[in-house]
Structure formats: structure tokens, C-alpha cells
Amino acid sequence: MRDKQPCWILRTEATECCWKMAGRKVLIVYAHQEPKSLNGALKTVAVEELSKQGCTVTVSDLYAMQFEPRATRNDIVDCLHNSDEFNYGVETWEAYKRGGLSNDLIEEQKKVQEADLLIFQFPLYWFSMPAIMKGWMDRVLVQGFAHEFPNCYDSGLLKNKLALFSFTTGGSKEMYAKGGINGDTRYLLWPMQHGIMHFCGVKVLEPHICFAPEYVSEEKRKEMLLAWAQRLKTLWKEEPINCSPEWYFK
Ligand SMILES: Cc1cc2nc3c(=O)[nH]c(=O)nc-3n(C[C@H](O)[C@H](O)[C@H](O)COP(=O)(O)OP(=O)(O)OC[C@H]3O[C@@H](n4cnc5c(N)ncnc54)[C@H](O)[C@@H]3O)c2cc1C
Numbered sequence: 001m002r003d004k005q006p007c008w009i010l011r012t013e014a015t016e017c018c019w020k021m022a023g024r025k026v027l028i029v030y031a032h033q034e035p036k037s038l039n040g041a042l043k044t045v046a047v048e049e050l051s052k053q054g055c056t057v058t059v060s061d062l063y064a065m066q067f068e069p070r071a072t073r074n075d076i077v078d079c080l081h082n083s084d085e086f087n088y089g090v091e092t093w094e095a096y097k098r099g100g101l102s103n104d105l106i107e108e109q110k111k112v113q114e115a116d117l118l119i120f121q122f123p124l125y126w127f128s129m130p131a132i133m134k135g136w137m138d139r140v141l142v143q144g145f146a147h148e149f150p151n152c153y154d155s156g157l158l159k160n161k162l163a164l165f166s167f168t169t170g171g172s173k174e175m176y177a178k179g180g181i182n183g184d185t186r187y188l189l190w191p192m193q194h195g196i197m198h199f200c201g202v203k204v205l206e207p208h209i210c211f212a213p214e215y216v217s218e219e220k221r222k223e224m225l226l227a228w229a230q231r232l233k234t235l236w237k238e239e240p241i242n243c244s245p246e247w248y249f250k
């Protein structure tokens with residue numbers, strides 16, 4: 001009789017898990033100038049591991065694309081709503097509704113719209129993301145597309161998507177401990193995870209941080225890459241964090 005059972009009953013837990021992952025779409029927004037960097041290696045590991053699972057992976061390689069980080073009136077390709085007094089938020093909102101945004105923004109918005117998971121891969125710059133990635137946030141997450149009051153936070157327009165911030169630091173883990181000189185990494189995640197992603201309705205997975213890759217051995221760096229690949233294997237089973245002020249500041 002056992003032979004007659006549908007094949008899915010015979011799946012091992014591992015294959016069943018892969019099966020659930022297959023078909024998921026992932027957008028990696030990646031900001032590093034050098035493909036040979038550790039960030040470059042972390043990005044490649046993610047592309048390889050997620051593709052192996054059957055996910056469709058798209059990478060926005062911001063420096064390679066020469067992505068424009070500045071929020072200017074060039075982002076509106078047709079007539080302005082109010083040309084007497086330029087208001088970037090209002091103009092991009094209006095342009096989004098009538099299809100008047102510049103092509104690079106429309107392309108990125110399409111990638112976001114299709115993705116189940118957004119991974120942001122970058123080196124920490126001044127307790128934040130590099131300017132080119134901040135520019136991506138400023139320009140792509142337009143009102144009307146990503147949020148539209150009162151549709152923000154849990155009812156943000158990008159709900160049902162996940163985000164994960166994966167970054168490297170110059171400072172050590174000890175420096176980023178709660179009592180350490182840099183303070184807890186959760187303090188610097190507040191604007192990125194809560195102020196941007198959660199505001200747009202996106203649920204946030206635990207961040208992935210590689211501390212001080214420049215100051216550790218080659219072997220330790222290999223372990224960092226392996227740990228990232230390992231985490232990605234079971235990523236779809238993870239629960240989002242409770243992205244509230246308490247998570248960051250308690
Ligand atoms: C403007 C600016 C602001 C900054 N602000 C901060 C800040 O606020 N806080 C902070 O903590 N840091 C800060 N930094 C430091 C920065 O975060 C680190 O320099 C960066 O995170 C290191 O990551 P990377 O990918 O650039 O490292 P890399 O230097 O590229 O990588 C480290 C080493 O890994 C090697 N490597 C690459 N691939 C592999 C592989 N497959 N296997 C093994 N080894 C490999 C590389 O060859 C390299 O030797 C700042 C830096 C800048 C430029």
C-alpha cells in the first residue's frame with residue numbers, strides 16, 4: 001500500500017522545506033564597489049544558496065548600475081503637479097499615480113513588487129547604510145507605491161514581504177555590545193528596519209552582521225560566509241522579529 005501513497009507524504013522534512021522555498025522571489029539590493037570584497041562574497045553566497053533552493057534571485061548591484069542616489073525633479077519625467085514650488089514627496093506621489101516616474105525607479109519598483117524577500121547587503125557607513133543605498137530607499141519607496149497614510153506600519157502597502165539587513169562592520173562585536181563604546185547594533189537598526197521597512201509594511205527578519213571582517217583571519221572570514229549560507233538554508237522557517245520600540249531599546 002505504501003507505494004500507492006502520494007509522493008509528498010514520503011518527502012523528508014528537508015525536501016519538503018525546499019519545496020516550500022521553491023518559487024519564492026528574492027531581491028538583493030547590494031551596495032559595494034568591489035566584487036572581491038567580503039560584501040561581494042556574501043552577496044554571491046546568497047545568490048548561490050537561494051538559487052539552489054529554487055528561488056528566483058534578482059540583484060540590484062547599485063554601484064555597478066551607477067544608481068542615482070539623489071532625489072531630484074529628474075525623477076518626474078512629465079509635467080510637474082506644481083511647478084511653482086517643488087515638493088519631492090508630493091511630485092513623486094502624483095507621478096507614481098499617473099505613471100510619470102523615471103524608468104530607473106519604475107524598474108526597481110517592479111523588482112520590489114515581485115519579491116517575497118528583500119535582502120540589503122552593505123558595509124556599515126557611519127552607523128547606517130551607504131549613501132547609494134539610502135538613495136535607493138529615498139527614491140524607490142515612493143508614497144502611493146510603498147506607503148500612503150494611513151497605510152503605514154502593519155498596513156503599509158508592501159505588507160506580505162520580508163526584509164533582511166545583512167551588513168559588515170569595521171568595529172568588533174564587543175564594541176557593538178550594549179555596554180560597548182558603539183552601543184547595541186539594534187540602535188542603528190531602528191531607522192532602517194522600523195523607520196523604513198516596517199513603515200512600508202514589510203516584516204523584518206533578524207539582521208545578519210559580520211563584525212570586523214578586515215581584522216580577522218582568512219579562516220574566520222570563511223566561517224562567516226559558511227554561517228550565512230547555513231542561515232539561508234532555513235531562512236523561510238524564521239519568524240519575523242517583533243519590530244516595535246521594545247525590540248530596539250529595552
Ligand atoms: C565611509 C565609511 C564609513 C564607515 N563607517 C563605519 C561605522 O560607522 N561603523 C563601523 O563599524 N565601520 C564603519 N566603516 C567600516 C566598514 O563598515 C568596513 O570597512 C566594511 O564593513 C568591511 O566590509 P568590506 O566588505 O568592505 O570588507 P573587505 O575589506 O572587502 O573584506 C575584508 C577582507 O575579506 C576578504 N575576502 C573577500 N572575499 C573573501 C572570501 N570569499 N573568503 C575570505 N576572505 C574574503 C577581502 O579580500 C578582504 O581582505 C566605515 C567605512 C567607510 C568607508
Ligand SMILES: [Zn+2]
Pocket residue numbers: 193194195198199242243244245
Ligand atoms: Zn517596527
